[in-house]
Amino acid sequence: MAKTKIDKLPLARKERPGPSNRFGGFDVVLFIILLIFALLIIFPFYYLFVVSITPQEIYVNNPLTLWTPRVTFDAYKSVFNDSRIWGGLKITLILLFGGTLYQMFFTVITGYALSRNNWVGKNFVMNMILVTMFFGGGLIPYYILIKTLGMINTIWVMIIPGAIDTFNMLLMRNYFASLPKELEESAKIDGANDVQIFVKIFLPLSLPMLATVGLFFAVGNWNSWYNGMLFNSSQNLKTLQQVLQDIVYTPSSGIPNPGKIRIDDESMKMAAIFFTIIPMMLFYPFLQRYFVKGIVVGAIKG
Amino acid sequence: MRKKFYLLLAATAISSISLTGCGGEDEQKEDAYSGDGKLAISLRNLYFDDYQGGDSYIQEIERKFGVSLSFESYSWSQWEQQVSGQINGGNLPDVFHANIDSYNFALTYKFWAEEEIIKPLPSNLSYWPNIQKMILNTSNIQSLYVNGQLYGLPIAKSTTDYSTTFSPFTYIYRRDWAKQFGVYQENDEYTWEQFINLLNVFSTQLASSNRYALGDVEWGYPSIINFYKQVPHCFAYNEVTKQYVNNYTTPLYLQGLEMAKNFRNWGFYYPSQNSAADGQLNKEYYGNKIGVLYENLSYSNYETLKTMLKRSNSSNPYFNVDDATAIMKIKGPDGKYALEGTDNWFSMTFFDNRISDTKMYKILSILDWLLSEEGTRFSIYGFEDYDYIINDEGEIELVEAYWPKADDGSYAPKRNGAKYLRYLASLGYDTLNYDPLTNKESVEYLESWENEMKAALDRDELKVLKERPQVMWLTTQLKSQLSGLMRTTALNNVMKYVYGEISTLDEFCGKFGYPWPDVLAEINGAIGGY
């Protein structure tokens, strides 16, 4: 009450250099610093792009071209003509959609179960999960496990072991826990069962958080390469990131295969890198608020 | 109830442990046959690249030998990780491929053999005469025997000419620039002074356009020490004391090291040598950015450099690639050429110890056939009377309809699975001469260079850097365990000295404390005075 009163007093308002009423020298300094920081972040991407469309002979003589006098898309043509890239894209898209849905399902139900207080052994399970953030068995037993499960050289090895991501699961749990308890209780009084409460009340309320976690998984799947590298040997199962690494680190070798001379110059490498980040760059500005919202709610309210 | 619940948890945990196969590894792999009775064999090799089988040539081999082959490839940048993962996880393919390097590998190879991870070749190879011949003729093969058995197939570079004594790791340069700047020498032959002069002129002339005089392939840096040192890596032999000594602190090596540092300080070397990614220096060379490149000038690398150089200068109508680039023949301060010694092999095909003898014999039979004249011809030309015919004079004639040509008149690449399969036994340097897909001029050019170097060797004008085999493959305990690490550390220190992270030669020499004296003592104890 008192607050609104003060707000309405013209005198008090004048005295207060509160937010959004004056743009002073301090703001100019802030603006400049942030602008520089933002430019520092943008510059490498821009530069990467310019290099990828600059003809090699121009780039060599003047590597810092802010714009190229002659634009060429040859490098992109070689990228698009490279069957490895499309194979990789196919696998990565499967991971992106299939993998993300699968991971979402298990992570969300686990997060929900751990956000409810009234069940047996919850703390025990929770602690056991936290311990896994610190201890692991190492590579060899993991390899043997994957082999025993028969997942070697299958696409499953890039999906199934990622069922629950502890960090995302905790985000989800914290969000569910932050929703008012009364919701559950009143629904129970109305005769709803546990399944209904979860599906009809909690899930719809958690859409922003579901979006966040989904996006985290999607980015992870887009960048995925390690399990594929270690467990899969078939060319058909390489992800886009694996293909990118094959292009970035080209061997200088003694194989006398006359049928195999590749066109990878610096600009093709840049084009391949740019190709893998462009989808993220296009979508990110529109999705950014979900990432932010989720991480804020999940981390603070928990 | 609570107890029951926790018991349930415990039971899940325990049952999942049993899932991870506590029982150890399978002793034997069962032979698996496909529906039509073909024996399934899995192969993994770095050279398969993205080859996956399925063409008519590989189908012919599968039919002929009653096998069904699956091809998988290692990634260049993760080769060791992938091999190590499969070995430690007990998931080896039937046939696999690993790099051989006396420093890092001697111990690993011995370990694999003694731990029975890899399967020894049958002691009597007379059933596979071509393989037997290949092995008998391979230099330094005795070093690969463990307890009297050979645990894999060294992949021969060539199966007709075994006399490889030096590697084609050498310098290729921009002859057109040399001519342009007036420092070209007849027949691409340079004395040490002329070489330095050329680099000097190059670096002055090129600096304004942001280009550099000299670059080494990533693993070769700093190559110019080759003109000073006597052995490639750690262990030099002192003829006077008859003792093995640390190569890196011999006066000659230090002289070379000082020179390498000068080369950097004088601005000769491409400055980002130390941080270059795999393949970067090649890209810089054919991107017209460096004037002289040290590289493994095998046929494919040479051809790649030429092709790409042509491509990146395609906008210049006066550019003639054969004039623009050539191998540079440099004599060091001692008036001799310097090349690294090599054997006829540098990687090996291994067999999983768990495969049956039947399967191993089958693989050996296939490889033996591929090494025979008939098999070699098949892997190069394909089917007789289809891809090629033998004319009345008994010569091979290609059936043009099955050999499509590219715009420039050369044959378009054509996938022949037999050729990939042959890489398990030989890299086929000897087949380049008649392979329709090769550029004959390049092959001849490289051969003429090789002959010139052989002649120089006879005249004692070529220094071949070679470690003595007795120390190279000596596997005493400390040496086996530490020499890989010693070499890596030493090379790191070399690079640090060149880049000024280590400031004096005294400080450099001080970096060779433990385990150097111990290992040298062990070596001298075992073979000193020999």
Add this chain to the structure above:
Amino acid sequence: MEKLLIKRKQSYAYSFKRRFSASKFLLLMIIPAIVYYAVFCYAPMYGVLIAFTKYSPKKGIMGSVTDNWIGFENFKFIFNYPSFWTAFKNTLIIGSLKIIISFTSAILVALLINELRMRFFKKGVQIIVTFPHFLSWVVVASLFRLTLSETGGISYLVQQLGGQPLKFLSDGKLFLSLLFSSDVWKEAGWSSIIYIATMAGISTDLYEAANIDGASRIQKIWHVTLPGIRPTAILLLIMSVGGVLSAGFDQIYNLTGSLNNAVVLDSVQIIDVLIYQGTFGGGGLTMGQTTAIGLFKSLVGFVLVITTDRIAKLCGERGII
């Protein structure tokens, strides 16, 4: 009625059986998680036993445990191994510097964005600075090597202006600064989000009180904003302490071009690099020894988290455990 309800609730709390049956659905939901963690996290944990054996791939883990058990030999070896302690020291230094730098940079960025009064620009900046978080180190390292190597674009510009070539990738100390700055470049924006949100949640009453006292903007930051984010900051700091021994292998691996840059490698020789080289790069360590190093690292990390958590609680802050 109200009393009755409370009574019922209490009996729930005390009767295990009834609680069990009441939470059937939740228990059902947690089963996949129990199976998942048991199979993929707990089952492989027996692999730490490798640290106590002379590991033989043929015999497998349990085979090595029964036949090749050597007790603490591997630990004795690594504790007497000079490179191990160098790596341990490097890890601690790099890891803690990274924590401090990323902690302060995140708060700084948050303050800058929070204080700025241009809504539109603010949003744009936030999108830009948070983006790099989502890129893999393969990509980020390629970007940095392209722009900042001695032959890269920026170095060229500096030389055109008469300066010396940049040595970020060819000088150990400068490389460390690259390590930290690339970390800030990639993560500062992202880490600032939480602080910005916390700052938004600080009661406006506090600012108004400060206004009445005639505080300047700097003073308000110092006396209101920073104390307002203190609990969050401490929480995040504790959480990051657990990662001090990880010090960013992925980053180092890619920035040094698969650990090939010998000039700078010594200054970033961290535990994970040692393990990697020992396992794959001819570093001369056995599987048992590298597993022992890994186990030691996990233990120290765990102890560090517990300790910081206790200290924070002693100082009256909210811990995490």
